[in-house]
Amino acid sequence: MQLEKATQxxxxxxxxxxxxxxxxxxATGIYHPLDLNKAVDVFDQLYETGxxxxxxxxxxxxxxxGWKERHAHDVSIVWMTVATLKDFQYQRCPRPLKQGLLLRQR
Known part of the structure; x- marks a missing residue:
């Protein structure tokens, strides 16, 4: 299945x-510490843009x-983590929580 590039x-x-x-x-995704650190740095800067x-x-x-699905998923988790931690740092309600991504039903 071919995914179209995100347009939103x-x-x-x-x-x-x-x-x-x-x-x-x-081929390896962000498993290397330097690659993970680069992703965190880029996402930190992205967050600051608003x-x-x-x-x-x-x-x-x-x-x-062209990323493998599991590696792309890992990067999306890094983004969600950076954004959520920055939201807490700035005392905002984390956006992923607002969207119901992390809410659990009791």
């Missing part, structure tokens, strides 16, 4: 994901760019 993300978000794609070995991309859009965009 800003150019800033696309540029951030493209930087990660150019830096990372797509742009927010849904983690599923991160995954879909990266898959469309």
């Amino acid at each position: 993300i800003t150019n800033t978000c696309k540029s951030a994901l493209d930087i990660i794609t150019k830096h990372v070995n797509l 742009d927010y991309i849904h983690p599923d859009e991160v995954k879909n965009y990266l898959i469309a760019e």
